[in-house]
Every structure is written in C-alpha cells, then in structure tokens.
Amino acid sequence: MPQLSELTAAVAAGKRTDTVRLTQELLAAGSAPQDIVEKGLVPGMAIVGEQFKKNEIFVPEMLVAARAMKEALKLLEPLLASAGIKPKYTAIIGTVQGDLHDIGKNLISMMWRGANFAVIDLGTNVSADKYLAAAKEHNANLVGLSALLTTTMPAMKDTVRILKAAGLSTKIMVGGAPITQAFADEIGADGYAADAGTAVDIAKKLVGQAA
C-alpha cells in the first residue's frame, strides 16, 4: 500500500497519472476517502502554495498540480458525497462587475479547492446582487472579490458595502493587481491577499481555521 506522503509528493509535482494511480491504490487498500483528501491531496497543494509564495514555482506549475488534484477528486467526490462528507467551509468567488478578467480569480479558486473549501465560482462581471444571492443561498463562510482594472475598483467597493449592509456573517476577501491592503481597509473588506498562496492563509484565518 502506498503512503499518503507519496500522494502528497505526486500532487505537488503535478504528476497527474501518478496522483490518480496512487489514489486508486490507497482506496483499494482501504484508506478512507476523507483521509486521502485531507492527509494526501491537501498537503500537496499546501506545498505548492508555499513554493508559489516564495517564487520557487509559477502559474504553470501551480496549474498542473491543481489538475492532478482535480483528477484524484473525480474518484473521491462520489465516495465522499455518498458518505455525507462535505468540505467544512464554503466560499463564493467572482470578478466584480465590469471586469472580465479571470485568471487571478481562477488561481485563488483553485487554491481554495486545494485547501478543501467548497468553492462556488460565479465567473466574471458579477453584480453585487449576484454575490449577495449566492452568499445567502450557499450560506457561505467567505466571499472573494477580484478586480484587475482600476476602473472596476468602485464596483468592488459597492459590492462590499452591499454585502456588509445585508448583515451576513460571511467574511469578505478582496484581491487583484491594483488592490492593496490600504484599499481593502478603506472599503471595509475583512481580508486582502496579494497572491494565490497567501489567499489560502488569509481565508483560513477569516473562517477561523488555523492557517
């Protein structure tokens, strides 16, 4: 029976075929699907996040790791669902209204999934009302707002205001090329992440999970 550490290494290296094979072997040997996710796959993506933060790897390497994990999850998710096991935290994410850029948002979404958050991706050009409706519908712990254009920063501010005014307990996190901690503070966001690696740490802190 392979070790969970082998699976972690395969995910971190983006080895899709090895990741799927090791997942199958672990399942066949009787490992619990939840353990495979939490002790095998998630630590692999955590390594990737740390390497990304230190500029040891870049977006292509991060994407192949996420793809490897996604392939493994295709095997595991039906088993988890049938056992009634769901991720503990739910996050909504999208790019704010007027902005069609999506790569930053996609990277964060991928890393949150890698940290075992359930992620509902609303896509790009998302109105404040749509964020609010999704946050209510999914009882989200976290809402992530992304913007690449300076011209759409006011839309981010409006979205934060509307979400806050709704009185939800949902935490709001913002990011994107022109966004700074100062801007996040100014508009009343609960958190700001400068990159996809940091976004996991901040998200965990915001929802109350130890980073």
Added chain:
Amino acid sequence: MAKRNHHFSFAAASARYDAWWLGQRLDRPPVSLWVEPRHPASAPRSNHATLRDRWLDAKFQVESAYAHLSHNPAYGDCVPSFFPNVGPDLVSTLFGAELVFGESTSWCQHTVHELADWERFIATPPDFNNPYWQAIEEMIALAADRFGGRFYVAQPDLHGNYDILAGLRGPEDLCLDLIDDPELVRRACSHASRAYLEAYRRVYQRLTSLGQPCTTWCSYLHNGPAYIPSCDFLCLVSKDIGEDFIRPAVEQETAPMERTIFHLDGPQALHHLDMVLRLPRLNAVQWVFGAGHGRASDWLEVYRTCRQAGKAVQILAEDAADALHVLRELGPDGVWLLVGTPFKNANQATAFLEEVHVLSA
C-alpha cells in the same frame, strides 16, 4: 535669453526622441504631459446601440479624436495623435477570434479549445479581411484625410507572441500546454509571430505612405520601423520559460525594427528584467509598475538597472513632483518623463518644462 516655446514641435520632439533612443539627451529629456482643457471638447455624441458598434465606428472614433485634439494644445513632446484601437487582441482576430467590448477595453473569445487545435492554428494563414482589421484600416484612412497633417496617426496596439496565443487559448490553458507539449506551443508561437510581423509591415507601410512618422499608444517618434514589443504572459511564468520560449519569440518580432521599447507590465513580471535587458535590438524599457504599487520614485532601482545596462527608460510619473524627483536621481540622459496627472493650466505645464530644462543643463 530668448523665451522657450513649449508647444509641441515635431522637429524638436523628433530630435529629442532620436537622442533618447540612444540613451542620450539633447537640450532636455522628452516630456509627455497634458493640460486640463479650458473648454470641454465638443465631441460627437454616441448613439450606438452597442459598445461594439461604437468601437468599430471608424468615423465616430476619428471625429471624437479630432474634437479632443482640437481642444487640447499639445505641450512638450506629447505627440498629438489619434490611436486607432480595438483593444489588445487585434492580432488574435487575424485567426478568427471575436472580440467582446467593454467601456475602455476589449476581450478575446477563445478559439483554440484543446492542445491538438494548435496544429490547425499553425496551418491557418492570418485573415486581414476580418472586420476588426478592416475597422483599423478604415480609421487610419479617415484620420489621415480628416487631420490634413495637423495631427498624426499612430500605429495600433499589436500584442505579439504568447499574448496572441493566450488570446486564442486563454492564459491558463496556454500554461498547461507549455508543460504538456512545449515544442508544439513553440511552433504555434513562431506562426503567431510571423503574423504579428506581417501586421506590423502592413501598418508601417500604410502609415509611411500617408506621410506619418512612427508613433503608437506609447507616444515616441522615429523615422523608421519602431515598436513597443511586449509579453504580458511573462508575469505568469518562470525565468526558465521566459528565457527558453519568450525571449526567442520577442527577438523574432524585433528583428526588423530600428528602435524598440519593451513594455514590462507589473511587479509579477519583474523577475524577467534581466532577460529583457539582454534582448539584442532593445533600446529602451517602459516599466509599468501599475496602480497600487507606489510612484515612479519608488522604483529607482529598476530604472538604474536599465540605465546601467545601456537602455533608455520611460518614466511613468504620477505628477510633476514625482517626475522631477526621478530626474534629479537618474540624471537626464536616456530618460523620458511622462506625467500622468494633467496640469491645471498651460502656465503650470510650461513652468514644469522650464524646470526640466534647468535640471538637464
């Protein structure tokens, strides 16, 4: 001492840019600046049903530019020009990509859906009869006719190499393709770069035949082939990929140019600066640190690195104080100052230009 004229003069500006490209200066560095208009421009009103209609309406675009240029006297070395524009993915449209238009930019709909589609792409010649390229050609012709030599017509925005591929495929899938089949992607990029060069050749010949100097959205001047090479995709990839894939593509695209200024966009791309500075046909660097990342004065080390490598720099200063601080620190040789915040009036602008003269003596 005779009072200096600070209105735009083609002869004086051309001479300043000629020196700047070579890392030198004439009487002072080139300066791009704007003054708030005393009267609002009487621009034509848009009655277009969609943003797409507005963007592609060549007559409307040219008349809007004419109204703006007529009401805004140009000072310093800011070339009074019209920039024919449909957004950054013009070259991707030569391969069938459709554009989606926003208020101030456009996006490209992907046409390469899986890795194997690159073979189809490589076998596809660029189509210069597509509506976007035709709109650009119409804008150039109308503008040259309307302006009658009073204002200039700039080259459109031609993103090259891996930005063309990212427009067609999406940047994330392109990243995965680079890992899965790097040589196929390299061949695709070479095909894209050939189309880019053909697009440039057509634009250059057309504008030259109309008596236009070489300028673009980056408002330099040069009498001969010049452009602003770029690769926004750089910010996603490692130094190794930058060196092995992007550097050869940019070299291919800059080979026919007499003058080039590389557009290096964002702090995430800064780890490629060494590679950029080793490009053999590079004259200058436009370092775009971007909103939220301080002022030009905060990036002196980047400018110094470029100057020490023998390259000129364009300084994207926030305001006059920012520009003057950088000028004092770097000295005037090989420096081009662009002041982002418009001056309140002509007196303030000319006072600033006088100060640049004094600091450059």
